[in-house]
Each structure stands twice: as structure tokens, then as C-alpha cells.
Amino acid sequence: MAIESPTFSPLYRQIKDLLIQALQAGEWQPGEAIPSENELAVRFGVSQGTVRKAVDELAAEHMLIRRQGKGTFVATHDDPRSFFRFLRLVSNTGSVEPSISVPLECVRGRAGQEASRVLSMEVGEPMVMVRRLLKFGDKPVVLDEIYLRGELFVGLNLEVLQSWEGSLYSLFESRFGVRMIRATEKIRAIAADRNSAEVLCVAENTPLLSVERVSHTYGDKPVEWRRGLYLTTEHVYLNELG
Template sequence: MTSNPLNSTQPPAGNDRGEGAGARSPTFSPLYQQIKAFITQGLETGEWKPGELIPSEVELAARYKVSQGTVRKAIDELAAENLLVRRQGKGTFVATHNEDRVQFRFLRLLPDDGGSLVHDSRLVECRRLRAPAEIARQLELKPADPAVLIRRVMEFEKTPIVLDEIWLPGAMFKGLTLERLAGYAGPLYAMFETEFGTRMIRASEKIRAVAADPPVAELLQVEPGFPLLSVDRVSYTYGDRPVEVRRGWYVTTQYFYQNDLS
């Protein structure tokens, strides 16, 4: 049997209803989902890098020995998940965090007046240290493993609105310093993607109302006890591996936090 370029096992023969793919079982998945997994594996291994054009649907169909419609359905799902981007007349590209539609997936704050969301980031610190036990657990680190802590303030119209405390696995982000962060002009996740090969795929968040403690209040230029929105996030890369723990404190006097449910 001819070896599949992404995996030693060929996609099971059959159609999207499972015909020809063996008896239906609890582990059965539609054929397009299997093709989606093969394409995702190519993204994860770096066969197609962020911003690059992937093969056409016809080429992928020939590669995996399935119909073009099956490939299209797999790509449709990957595009809906912001892993791929279709460009009319040009083809399908690997999404990057430099694109507005992708970077704003993770920044859900919107102004009450519906205006544009233009902001500046002010770095407070970036240092390597041993992560607290809860952070280490969330990042699946061993007790002695190093972590990187970043703290920054995001300003909207020159007013501090968000304070982020970001924890990253030290082994994955070697060489990340305050100077390196300050010298990068794009979004933070774009830097993680292009310079450290770590792409944020999805995130899980917990949100609650809190009162600003004195250190947070000072950085956000509000009074201690001021009501804030606290957003605790764990971000994951391919393979559902946690690669970021972030806590954000949000001033929502003139902003709201939007989350779309489906």
C-alpha cells in the first residue's frame, strides 16, 4: 500500500456515510473529519506554515483518494475554526494571527459607541521564574520547570483599560525578553506564532466580577475597590496542549465583553 505523506495509515476507504469503511462503531468518524485531521496534522508539523497557500481541493482530493466535496467540507470546518482562510480567486491559506479576523477572536472587548478598537500596549515586565503551583498545573508543567511571566497594560485612546498577566512555558519561549517584546510591532499571538512556532488554536475562559486590589488599581489608574471584569483564560495549541494561562482585568465603564454562542 502506498504510504500517505502525512501518516503511515491511509484514510479509511468509504464515503461520508461510512459505506465501505467497515461497521459503524463508537469510534467512527465521518470521512471528511478524517481528512480534516490529516490536514490539521500537516498544519501542526509545519508542512504548511502560517500565511502559506495550501494545495487546491483537487490536489488534496487526489492525495487522500477522496472526493473533492469531502475535502471541501473538511476545509470549510477548518476555515470556520480560523485555522484556514479562503481568499476569492487566490485559494486557501493558513491563517495567521496578523489577520484582523483571527487576532480579534481573542480580544472580545468592544466600545459601547460601536467605534473602532484601536489600542496600544505598554509592557510592565517580562521575566523567567518558577510558576506558582496552580499555573504549573494548568500549563502541565513539572514543579521545577521554568515559566515566563509577562504583564502589560492595554490602552484605548490613551486610557488604561486592560491589565494582562500572561504565563507561558519557559521551554517553549526561550529567549523571550522584555526588549524582544518591545521591539515587535505586531500582535502578541503573531509573535508567538512567527518567532516561537506556537500557534494559539482555541481558548477556554472563565469570567467574573471583581474589585480592584491596590496593585491592579494603580496600573489601571482607578481607585482600589473599583469594579472590574476578570477574565481567566487557558489557550491551547495543536493537540489540545495548553501553552498560555492569562488573567486579564478589564475596565468596562465604556466597553463590553462580547462572546458569540452557537
């Protein structure tokens, strides 16, 4: 008679956790292929079908990407599909303009009360703050203020940001080994203050979206706190209610 574990978890979920551990440890880099299902089945001592179910869940959560005939790959923020998962902004007209990130400021400091609460840090721990502007074509559309756990982003500065071609998450992933997995956004409507209005080239008190985001990496660890001001005269925040 076996004692039931109080927190029973099926085999495929244990395999899933092992895979997440391996991903977190960097055993396979973003963009690389992981071993085939059969190899993983042998490695973990389970059937191929059980590995399959674990991989299925990770693929559904966008941590892995399956490609029939080729293999299963570690997801990467370089992938253009990943862009729109984390920036749900499209043009009113539906036309697709490329966005350009313009870093404005990058300063290091210590966590205040609010930041430490949101990022599960102690007050006074090192932090990095980034301000940047996002342009669609010539027009400034998003003003972001980004707070990051300092210990994870040593060496991040304005120069690094300015010389990087690509998305921020792409940079974080390849330069600092921090992969954003999921995020939560809180959206409000606010009036532009003098400073934001100036940067976004609109009149003071123009209504803006305030998008507050907390991003998490493996193990649901919060690593980024971000507040974006979105100008929505020519763009829209798109959301699917599935």
C-alpha cells in the same frame, strides 16, 4: 466480515486530522496558501468532495480561510479579524480606537502548583511570566498577567516584547511558531487592589472584570494561562450567544 472499529471516524475526518498534522508540522506557514482541493484529493487518494468537507470544518474552526477564486490559506493572527476573536472589548460608544500593548515585565521562573495544573505541566518546569498593559488611545484599559510554557518560548524577553509591533499572538505565531487556536475564559467581577488600581489609573476598589483565559494550540494543548483585569467604565466585553 470486517470488524467494526470501535472508534469509527469517517474519511473526511481522517483527512482533516492529516491536514492538522501538516499544519502543526509547519508544512504551510500562516498566511500561505495550501494546495488546491484537487491536489489534496490526489495526495490523499480521496475525492475532491471529501477534501472539501475536511477543509470546511477547518475553515469553520478558523484554522483555514477560504477565498473564492484565490485558494485556501492558513489562518494568521496578523489578520485584523483575528484580533477581535481573542479580545472581545469594544468602546462604549462603538467607536474603534486602536489598542497599544505596553509590556511591563517579563520574568522566567518555574511552574507552581496552580500554573502546572492549568497548563498540564509538572511542578518546577520552566515558565515565562509576562505583565503588560493594554491601552486604548491614551487610557489604560486592560492589565494582563500571562503565564507561558517556558520550553516553547525560549528567547522571549522584555526587549523582544517592546520591539514588537502587533498583537502578542501574532508575535507568538511568527517568532515562536506557536499558534493559538481556541481559548476558554472565566469571567468574574472583582474590586481593584492597590496595585492594579494604580496601573489602571482608577481608585482602589473600582469594580473590574477578571478574565481568566486558558489558550490552546494544535491538539488542544494548553500553552497559555492569562489573567486580565478589564476596566469597563468606557469599554464593554462583547459576547455573542449563538
